Amino acid sequence: MTDTRRRLVLAGHGMAGQRLLEAVTDRAPGAWRITVLAEEPRPAYDRVHLTSWFSGTTAEDLSLWPAGFAAEHDIDLRLDDPVTAVDRAARTVTTRSGHTVAYDALVLATGSRPFVPPVPGHDTPGCFVYRTIEDLEAIRDRAAHTGVGTVVGGGLLGLEAAGALREMGLHTHVVEFAPRLMAVQVDEGGGAALRRRIEELGVVVHTGVGGQAVGAGADGTVDSLTLSDGRTLATGMVVFSAGVRPRDELARSCGLPVGERGGIVVDTRCRTADPHIWAVGECAQAADGRVHGLVAPAYAMAEAAAEDITGGDGAFTGYEAATKLKLLGVDVASFGDAHGTGDGALEVLYSNTRAGVYKKLVVAPDGRLLGGVLVGDAAAYDLLRPLAAAGTPPATPPEQLVLPTPEGGAAGPVTLPDEAVVCSCHNVTKGAVRAAVSEGGCADVAAVKRCTRAGTGCGSCVRMLTTLVDDELAAGGAPVTKGLCEHFAHTRAELFEIVRVKNVTTFSRLIDEHGSGGEGCDVCKPVVGSILATLNPRLGNSVHILDGEQAALQDTNDHFLANLQRNGSYSVVPRVPGGEITPEGLITIGEIARDFGLYTKITGGQRIDLFGATVDQLPLIWRRLVDAGFESGHAYGKALRTVKSCVGQTWCRYGVQDSVALAIELELRYRGLRSPHKVKAAVSGCARECAEARSKDFGVIATSAGWNLYVGGNGGMTPRHADLLLTDADHATLLRTIDRFLMFYVRTADRLERTAPWIERMEGGLEHLRAVVVDDALGICDELDALMARHTETYEDEWRATLEDPERLRRFVSFANAPGTPDPTVRFLPERGQIRPAREHEAVAAR
Amino acid sequence: MTPRRIAVVGAGMAAARFAHQALALAGPGELDITLYGREPHAPYNRALLTGVLAGRYGATALGLPTGGAAVRAGAEVTDIDPAARTLRTATGEAARYDALVLATGAGPLPAPVPPPPAADRPDADGHRAPERHAPRRGVHVLRSLADAARLTEDVPLARRATVVGGGALGVDAARVLAGRGLRVHLVHRAPHLMDRHLDAGAAAVVRRGLEAVGVTVLTGREVTALLGGARVTGLAFADGGRHATDLVVLACGVRPRTRLARAAGLTVRDGVVVDDTLATSAPGVYAIGDCAEHRGVVHGRAEAAWAQADVLAARLSGARPGARYAGSPRFLRLSAGGLQVAAIGDSTGDSTGGDGSPTDTVHLADATRGSYKKLLLRGDRLVGALLVGDLTGVADLTAVHERSEPVPRDPLHLLTTEGALQ
Numbered sequence A: 001m002t003d004t005r006r007r008l009v010l011a012g013h014g015m016a017g018q019r020l021l022e023a024v025t026d027r028a029p030g031a032w033r034i035t036v037l038a039e040e041p042r043p044a045y046d047r048v049h050l051t052s053w054f055s056g057t058t059a060e061d062l063s064l065w066p067a068g069f070a071a072e073h074d075i076d077l078r079l080d081d082p083v084t085a086v087d088r089a090a091r092t093v094t095t096r097s098g099h100t101v102a103y104d105a106l107v108l109a110t111g112s113r114p115f116v117p118p119v120p121g122h123d124t125p126g127c128f129v130y131r132t133i134e135d136l137e138a139i140r141d142r143a144a145h146t147g148v149g150t151v152v153g154g155g156l157l158g159l160e161a162a163g164a165l166r167e168m169g170l171h172t173h174v175v176e177f178a179p180r181l182m183a184v185q186v187d188e189g190g191g192a193a194l195r196r197r198i199e200e201l202g203v204v205v206h207t208g209v210g211g212q213a214v215g216a217g218a219d220g221t222v223d224s225l226t227l228s229d230g231r232t233l234a235t236g237m238v239v240f241s242a243g244v245r246p247r248d249e250l251a252r253s254c255g256l257p258v259g260e261r262g263g264i265v266v267d268t269r270c271r272t273a274d275p276h277i278w279a280v281g282e283c284a285q286a287a288d289g290r291v292h293g294l295v296a297p298a299y300a301m302a303e304a305a306a307e308d309i310t311g312g313d314g315a316f317t318g319y320e321a322a323t324k325l326k327l328l329g330v331d332v333a334s335f336g337d338a339h340g341t342g343d344g345a346l347e348v349l350y351s352n353t354r355a356g357v358y359k360k361l362v363v364a365p366d367g368r369l370l371g372g373v374l375v376g377d378a379a380a381y382d383l384l385r386p387l388a389a390a391g392t393p394p395a396t397p398p399e400q401l402v403l404p405t406p407e408g409g410a411a412g413p414v415t416l417p418d419e420a421v422v423c424s425c426h427n428v429t430k431g432a433v434r435a436a437v438s439e440g441g442c443a444d445v446a447a448v449k450r451c452t453r454a455g456t457g458c459g460s461c462v463r464m465l466t467t468l469v470d471d472e473l474a475a476g477g478a479p480v481t482k483g484l485c486e487h488f489a490h491t492r493a494e495l496f497e498i499v500r501v502k503n504v505t506t507f508s509r510l511i512d513e514h515g516s517g518g519e520g521c522d523v524c525k526p527v528v529g530s531i532l533a534t535l536n537p538r539l540g541n542s543v544h545i546l547d548g549e550q551a552a553l554q555d556t557n558d559h560f561l562a563n564l565q566r567n568g569s570y571s572v573v574p575r576v577p578g579g580e581i582t583p584e585g586l587i588t589i590g591e592i593a594r595d596f597g598l599y600t601k602i603t604g605g606q607r608i609d610l611f612g613a614t615v616d617q618l619p620l621i622w623r624r625l626v627d628a629g630f631e632s633g634h635a636y637g638k639a640l641r642t643v644k645s646c647v648g649q650t651w652c653r654y655g656v657q658d659s660v661a662l663a664i665e666l667e668l669r670y671r672g673l674r675s676p677h678k679v680k681a682a683v684s685g686c687a688r689e690c691a692e693a694r695s696k697d698f699g700v701i702a703t704s705a706g707w708n709l710y711v712g713g714n715g716g717m718t719p720r721h722a723d724l725l726l727t728d729a730d731h732a733t734l735l736r737t738i739d740r741f742l743m744f745y746v747r748t749a750d751r752l753e754r755t756a757p758w759i760e761r762m763e764g765g766l767e768h769l770r771a772v773v774v775d776d777a778l779g780i781c782d783e784l785d786a787l788m789a790r791h792t793e794t795y796e797d798e799w800r801a802t803l804e805d806p807e808r809l810r811r812f813v814s815f816a817n818a819p820g821t822p823d824p825t826v827r828f829l830p831e832r833g834q835i836r837p838a839r840e841h842e843a844v845a846a847r
Numbered sequence B: 001m002t003p004r005r006i007a008v009v010g011a012g013m014a015a016a017r018f019a020h021q022a023l024a025l026a027g028p029g030e031l032d033i034t035l036y037g038r039e040p041h042a043p044y045n046r047a048l049l050t051g052v053l054a055g056r057y058g059a060t061a062l063g064l065p066t067g068g069a070a071v072r073a074g075a076e077v078t079d080i081d082p083a084a085r086t087l088r089t090a091t092g093e094a095a096r097y098d099a100l101v102l103a104t105g106a107g108p109l110p111a112p113v114p115p116p117p118a119a120d121r122p123d124a125d126g127h128r129a130p131e132r133h134a135p136r137r138g139v140h141v142l143r144s145l146a147d148a149a150r151l152t153e154d155v156p157l158a159r160r161a162t163v164v165g166g167g168a169l170g171v172d173a174a175r176v177l178a179g180r181g182l183r184v185h186l187v188h189r190a191p192h193l194m195d196r197h198l199d200a201g202a203a204a205v206v207r208r209g210l211e212a213v214g215v216t217v218l219t220g221r222e223v224t225a226l227l228g229g230a231r232v233t234g235l236a237f238a239d240g241g242r243h244a245t246d247l248v249v250l251a252c253g254v255r256p257r258t259r260l261a262r263a264a265g266l267t268v269r270d271g272v273v274v275d276d277t278l279a280t281s282a283p284g285v286y287a288i289g290d291c292a293e294h295r296g297v298v299h300g301r302a303e304a305a306w307a308q309a310d311v312l313a314a315r316l317s318g319a320r321p322g323a324r325y326a327g328s329p330r331f332l333r334l335s336a337g338g339l340q341v342a343a344i345g346d347s348t349g350d351s352t353g354g355d356g357s358p359t360d361t362v363h364l365a366d367a368t369r370g371s372y373k374k375l376l377l378r379g380d381r382l383v384g385a386l387l388v389g390d391l392t393g394v395a396d397l398t399a400v401h402e403r404s405e406p407v408p409r410d411p412l413h414l415l416t417t418e419g420a421l422q
């Protein structure tokens, strides 16, 4: 019986060769009679993970040759029998053992050979290369008999070899001719970071020098390496890792064209000049004119050749070099235009010498990500490489992309567009992965791998794949957490209780003991700042919110004890209790506004807001205000704002009580009380309600018999009329009830929850509230009273205290080195006889 | 009780601060402070002069409070006699004092050019004798309101301006002049701008910022001569090159004004030497501000001048007789339009750790936003910091540096915290 199948001969059974076999048998099962001629004594294995052999991964583990593969596809694999000649006319190859095999299609996948510089003594026993399992066996044997090893070559493979030597307990040197390590992949800064990390591991790095001669000892084996700068290193072995050269000797000898610097010339289908011969992997010079030394392009070439051989339409046009490796435990990655050679390319850099991290992105003027280098922390590689390949500007600001990912990982593959390729070995997009989950019914990573092949190449994308699959699976019903933020699984109320009960005095302790640890964020820091501000007197902390650690916890507004306005200027609001102000007070405010060129406006809270101050002016303005007897109005804080009042009995014909006096008393009593949100109040002198007390968090309306207390009102976007809590109360009861109401609110409300939603959310609502604060149903009123008493006792005017303390003042002064230097980003234009902030376009024009 | 008479020579930023603080701290009638100033103005905020040039402030907007001290404007002090405790002014006034405070500040250095004819040479205080030899028209310095006024008048007469000196003042002046419609060149001797405070990367950001507003920056160029007749027409460089210009602003640094102190026999090195109590070598004579040299350093910045003024005020008012001045950290802030620069402490990483520990850097730079931030750390201390473009966190950094607090576990935190402008 004659075999009618066409004959495919594969020369070289390495990574590309094996991929070709899989692709051909996959596309055209049974169509080809396949002979594989291999030089190595074992079938193809995973060379990329070769180094893991030292740490116990066996040759079997590394094997890429599935059991039964040969039988299933009737492949004739001949090990240890390399091709020695090709007869293109006869279409046969000859092997070392003398066999001749005929082909219809010949694929050369002979890889590359390590380049050994022709220095004297380079072949002395004790000199090695680093390419095959046999090389590693020899290195291990030698390592058992020497204490020092030297690697010549500080590139990717050299460092991998150095890592292996070090792991075996050798004192290790790396000798690199270029001025930095991994010169091909990383830039100067990256090389420096890498060097530092590697030296910390005890590896001695010599850059800018070459190996000049290998010396031998009495036993004829390596005992030294002389360097080009004249120094001699005592070493028991030398591993050459000075680059690789394509193994194109077969092609040369049969007259196929090879590239200038080696590599069998192929077209986009990976065909050589001979239509019956293909070349793939590291032995080929691809259609882009380059010899690629990584597995991903080798695979892509194998796929393209298999397409062509089986009558399909594959193409390999080039590959954007990208690598991610762990060398000596140090993550190193580079992708795209890592050196920023493009026109007008801009760099975005983060480096931290202490952490040994260096990350650089290259960004085009239009915002597209062009490439980058990551050393020491390559976690972002999975995300960045596809972003660079996507060709559209990323949605995230580039600085965010280089900053260390916060624990819990914020910037994930969510930010990738669907077209982004996540697995470059198999060209699988993020969209395809998502579709495999949502439409293809894949329920885990393994299924997605089977269905899309993503993650089955070099494996570098598996981590991202996992996130993508998880995200997609979770997309239906993300679990709702009621925690404050990623740092605390507690609500504000729960945190308040923790601080109160356990006497936690600092944010750092709270986050370490009850949160995730770390530094916190803009959500939890102000919340804890506010809780501490309320409890500080009790905890024995300083009550000043700019002291110590507390300063860092505050909102921006609190940071400078002023309100940030739209153009970066601040506004200043002195307290005018009850809205009552003397003519002198008005004049002082007027003079200050005039002297500092501030815009003035009467606020809805019956006081005067001065706009347009710069940070450094704040202490100067407040100096004058404080001297004139004014205090902070806490307009910047989540705290009591004002207690508005009508003119009341004193002047008004209808008034039945002195609403102004009460308003002043209340405002002074609760000033400075830090709370989950701002608190507004009002007092009206009769039922005509001129002070609009029922739109406030608490409002008091005079009756002929005393005072009615209303709580939980709100103006603004969600207006709500306040509920009646007390009727005809006497003065003492009124104060006590408001004390408790406020403290209960401070203690149990959520972050940024006004009293209105707080009451609405409360189980039992107003009734419950009344039970707690009027009837002490929870037995906590003593404590609420005590907290409020402490507050009123320890209250100090933040601005006065700030001005008195040079330490605190420094915050403002240092902001502008020459106190008085205004912030130039702050610009104003005149309007209606005062100033107003310049608008965006005006600001630019004004420069 | 007769009040203690304190005479202050110079009515500048240090003087005003001293008077204001001392009078606030002393009991009523305890002190009698007189400020003698050569300039025809009461004290004003000199650091805002470029703002005057930019038209942002009128001359009167810059006045500084003096706490009610007597101010003799236009009264240059010509002699002091520490033994007799007397002084004399150019206006013929003679006065006795109990304590004398030298606050004469610093005067601009001339351009690094060959000396003009002897009579035209500036005196030790950087002042030329105006009647005899007027300086070439079109050549300016920027140290006083008068300088700013003269320069403002000259701007409409020029199309091309050249600023010599690429320090903070030169950079700011160049920006302002460009904003007033001139074609501006900024010439700097060192390879990069603001080299005393910035590393090359940060300086590159500043340079781009200047270029964005139309300033042409020439670095590594040394000016050797001003060319022209009565009015300047150009500059010559050490490399033989020439450059045409209608207006020159010299911003080549300042020199402490020490003439009085020298004449009175006080110890003077670069500045009038003072100890931690701000006392000079003569009993009853103190020096503060840009004219003073403390522990070998002439600070030349308002903040240091004010810190010295505060200490001296605390001592002389009797409020804190033991107050001492221990020095001010190196600090520079430039707010020049879109150009925002802050350099704190050893911002260029020149110093070495006494304990031999290496200097670590945390570096965050985003050329797409023109921001450049760098922390220099030794052990758990911040030894320096550089912020360009985005000054987020500058207040916290200054505080951490000044108090020599341990930095947080993740120092990056210092660069990315909520800041003033977020």
Ligand SMILES: Cc1cc2nc3c(=O)[nH]c(=O)nc-3n(C[C@H](O)[C@H](O)[C@H](O)COP(=O)(O)OP(=O)(O)OC[C@H]3O[C@@H](n4cnc5c(N)ncnc54)[C@H](O)[C@@H]3O)c2cc1C
Binding pocket: A011, A012, A013, A014, A015, A016, A017, A037, A038, A039, A040, A047, A048, A049, A050, A051, A081, A082, A083, A084, A109, A110, A111, A112, A130, A131, A132, A157, A160, A247, A250, A280, A281, A282, A283, A292, A293, A294, A295, A296, A298, A324, A325, A458
């Ligand atoms: C230690 C190490 C770590 C690496 N790490 C990475 C990595 O992290 N990422 C990455 O992308 N790449 C890595 N690489 C490179 C990657 O292994 C290669 O790109 C890939 O193996 C190329 O496949 P190939 O089939 O072209 O060549 P090879 O895998 O080298 O296969 C070629 C085979 O052909 C045989 N052969 C040669 N001549 C003949 C002949 N005449 N007849 C028969 N057989 C012949 C050779 O013996 C060899 O078995 C690493 C390489 C090494 C050595």
Ligand SMILES: Cc1cc2nc3c(=O)[nH]c(=O)nc-3n(C[C@H](O)[C@H](O)[C@H](O)COP(=O)(O)OP(=O)(O)OC[C@H]3O[C@@H](n4cnc5c(N)ncnc54)[C@H](O)[C@@H]3O)c2cc1C
Binding pocket: A817, A818, A821, B009, B010, B011, B012, B013, B014, B015, B036, B037, B038, B039, B046, B047, B048, B049, B050, B075, B076, B077, B078, B103, B104, B105, B106, B142, B143, B144, B169, B257, B260, B288, B289, B290, B291, B300, B301, B302, B303, B304, B305, B333, B334
């Ligand atoms: C344009 C410009 C911008 C600046 N920007 C900043 C900045 O952003 N940040 C910063 O920290 N610093 C800045 N400075 C520096 C700051 O202005 C000085 O550090 C500060 O003014 C020093 O104060 P002083 O009182 O010591 O000297 P000055 O303010 O110079 O005052 C000295 C005064 O003494 C007078 N005087 C001298 N001799 C006599 C005499 N014999 N008799 C009477 N009077 C005399 C002088 O005429 C002068 O008025 C800037 C300076 C300039 C010029």
Ligand code: SF4
Binding pocket: A646, A647, A648, A649, A652, A653, A654, A655, A656, A659, A684, A685, A686, A687, A688, A689, A690, A691
């Ligand atoms: S609320 Fe009553 S007392 Fe007050 S102003 Fe109005 S009418 Fe007069």
